[in-house]
Amino acid sequence: MSNLVEDNPAKNRFEILVDDALAGFSAYLLRGDVVVFTHTEVDQRFQNMGVGGALIRGALDQVRARGGRVVPQCPFVAAYIDKHPEYADLVAVLP
Template sequence: METSVSRQTDPDRFEITAGGEVAGFARFVDEEGHRIFFHTEISEQHAGKGLAGTVVRHALEATRKEGLRVVAVCPFVKKYVNTHEEWSDVVDKATPAMLAAIPRRA
């Protein structure tokens, strides 16, 4: 199955498509030099195919290239960065101000 990841706006997210249809996304908000990832979701029909890891890896690569730091609030992103040490140099802990930047209706 062919997949691709692209950055979308309104809302800000990295979206993964599989077989030409949207399979999931990783939502984020940028705040003071940090990209705060707060929600990752993969559709039920695409679950278990490794797509969440793919979209998160691409999102982290883009974040690093943009010179931003990563804040993992989403449980999946948090687990991903904790099990892939190559991201430890760009990950920061969330502060109350960062958490306040997350949209209420995510």
């Protein structure tokens, strides 16, 4: 199973494709260079397969690569960052 995480700015979300099928997404709002994650969904066919974690890891890696920060309003993203402290430095506090 191959998967690919892509930013879809037209829909304000990161999407994960598994074997060319949309398996899930994490929606966001942009506040300058801060990405506010608001909601994450994984298609039922792909749940409990690590797809959600791969999606968030890919999204956070892309935000880091472009020098951005994140606000994890989505509980799934917040839990992922809690379990993976290597991403804690990306968390920003909005004024």
